[in-house]
Amino acid sequence: MNIPQYVKQLFDQTSFLDSPVELYEPIQYTMHLGGKRLRPLLLLTAADMFGNDPTAAAPAAVAIETFHNFTLVHDDLMDHAALRRGQPAVHSKWNANTAILSGDTMFAIAWRHLLRLRADNLNDIMTAFSDTAVGVCEGQQLDMNFESRHDVTIEEYMEMIRLKTAVLLAGALKIGALCAHAPDDDTERLYQFGIHLGLAFQLQDDLLDAYGDTATFGKQTGQDIVDNKKTFLLLKALELASPSQTEELHRWFSDESRLSRDEKISGVIALYDRLDIRHHTQLQIERQFAAATDALRTIVLPDSKKEPLQQLAQCLLYRQS
Amino acid sequence: MNIPQYVKQLFDQTSFLDSPVELYEPIQYTMHLGGKRLRPLLLLTAADMFGNDPTAAAPAAVAIETFHNFTLVHDDLMDHAALRRGQPAVHSKWNANTAILSGDTMFAIAWRHLLRLRADNLNDIMTAFSDTAVGVCEGQQLDMNFESRHDVTIEEYMEMIRLKTAVLLAGALKIGALCAHAPDDDTERLYQFGIHLGLAFQLQDDLLDAYGDTATFGKQTGQDIVDNKKTFLLLKALELASPSQTEELHRWFSDESRLSRDEKISGVIALYDRLDIRHHTQLQIERQFAAATDALRTIVLPDSKKEPLQQLAQCLLYRQS
Numbered sequence A, B: 001m002n003i004p005q006y007v008k009q010l011f012d013q014t015s016f017l018d019s020p021v022e023l024y025e026p027i028q029y030t031m032h033l034g035g036k037r038l039r040p041l042l043l044l045t046a047a048d049m050f051g052n053d054p055t056a057a058a059p060a061a062v063a064i065e066t067f068h069n070f071t072l073v074h075d076d077l078m079d080h081a082a083l084r085r086g087q088p089a090v091h092s093k094w095n096a097n098t099a100i101l102s103g104d105t106m107f108a109i110a111w112r113h114l115l116r117l118r119a120d121n122l123n124d125i126m127t128a129f130s131d132t133a134v135g136v137c138e139g140q141q142l143d144m145n146f147e148s149r150h151d152v153t154i155e156e157y158m159e160m161i162r163l164k165t166a167v168l169l170a171g172a173l174k175i176g177a178l179c180a181h182a183p184d185d186d187t188e189r190l191y192q193f194g195i196h197l198g199l200a201f202q203l204q205d206d207l208l209d210a211y212g213d214t215a216t217f218g219k220q221t222g223q224d225i226v227d228n229k230k231t232f233l234l235l236k237a238l239e240l241a242s243p244s245q246t247e248e249l250h251r252w253f254s255d256e257s258r259l260s261r262d263e264k265i266s267g268v269i270a271l272y273d274r275l276d277i278r279h280h281t282q283l284q285i286e287r288q289f290a291a292a293t294d295a296l297r298t299i300v301l302p303d304s305k306k307e308p309l310q311q312l313a314q315c316l317l318y319r320q321s
Helices: A003-013 A021-031 A038-049 A054-078 A096-114 A122-147 A154-179 A184-211 A232-240 A243-253 A261-274 A277-297 A303-317 B003-013 B021-031 B038-049 B054-078 B096-114 B122-147 B154-179 B184-211 B232-240 B243-253 B261-274 B277-297 B303-317
Strands: none
Touching (some): A003 A038, A003 A054, A021 A096, A021 B122, A038 A054, A038 A154, A038 A303, A054 A096, A054 A154, A054 B096, A096 B054, A096 B122, A122 B122, A154 A184, A154 A232, A184 A261, A184 A277, A184 A303, A232 A277, A277 A303, B003 B054, B038 B154, B054 B096, B054 B122, B096 B122, B122 B154, B154 B184, B154 B232, B184 B232, B184 B261, B184 B277, B232 B261, B243 B261, B261 B277
């Protein structure tokens, strides 16, 4: 089965409309904004890898994408992000209350989809799902905490992105494996593969924001810099900077600086270049990717079975957007 | 077993603290603000009625109360209600983002508690839980829709409070019955009992807001009138009013009226009195209570087993706060 094609069809065909329309229209809108459908892809590829018919695991794929989109709706509201995938975010198109309540409903609906699974290990699947959900919330809180902190370490940052991003990719893979009744050891290895892949994925995101090609990246680069976001790049720069460079960085990121957007971005990136931050980030990405590959290698299956997941990981890593 | 005492102990002993504290402290605060613990009481009383050890159903009781409190945290934010049980609401004590994210986390934690149940019919229990959750969200949306509508019928209002309030009480009872493996027919009857009880409960709430004794009610009366809330009382008044009384009602509730709080409340209540609204509301409460009692009567159990639930219902109905 061509899983990417199946995933596309699955979401094209799934309607989230119901009554009252004021509640469900924003859900339908959000669920059909598109996106990579990465988590369903991972989930169904994992299920397929262990011999499960991907159509049987489809409800779990819908559940995890609905959950992911719920977190985006609430995150955009909390971060005051006006756009999502180039379109107005729910709170800008409607209002804050709609974003809150439609988001809550998406979370409830995600469970409903999960419950459509006909699996005798539903308890394990639901436990993986609820642990994932709690982890993502904790990650978002850490991210919010970091906004007002000036002493965030790289170690803390990695723990934040583990929770905020990696746990959901790993959870998708684990749920796919559980749907296929994979052995416990292999399920755990797949989970670890997902964690390292997720970390590499988020670091790649940080890198693309600063060094991506605007045309292929699809959004303007440098937004993290403009937003004073603590990314791996910034934290690494602060780690490597000389006292005078540290001072320079603080000046670029100080609220008092009355610079234009472009001045700030090019100033920070020039400093990153002097500190070779791009290279340091790529090293860390490669380290995480290698750890992911190691975890995948130990799974007791013929290589040909692991090929699709290895390829998917590679695509994610070499993406330019 | 003394269930009210057990419920009190259960929540006194359950900690919701974890890391990061910025996320869990508001959850611990909310879960320990107190309240009647009505939904856990109903759930465990239902489980006990069908012969289940209430301690076995305790995780479901914690789950439903956590879910209920999650909805309160988000509702207070959406309604800009500064106080909850006489204490600052989460969004006033902390901020909007904390209320959103702590609320989301409470919803995820509720599932986690539910998953602690050792029940072979967990799928049915979880389906009841997710259906309840979706219903409550739909009810909240209808309530928000009503704010800007001037043609809400009593029938629509009853449907709104069925979803927003009654479905959760009925869901608590159903989950209790499912924990005890009650027969399907009886589980459905208990659900219907819960729906009618929930409707009576909400109408009683509407009535207390206008006619409750401030001292025993614990909050100032007339808040619904001040907030221009569409309650059963107002909708019934609009149904019975003569053309000139309708005009008078619209005048009291028009935004342009520059009346003091007390003038508005006493003016509206004087009109309610002329239309005998208190009596009409009490009639509807009694009708719902009778329907609840009928549903309870048809459950195939000796009367002595149904006594605690009948008593709990009676207490709810004759409460003054």
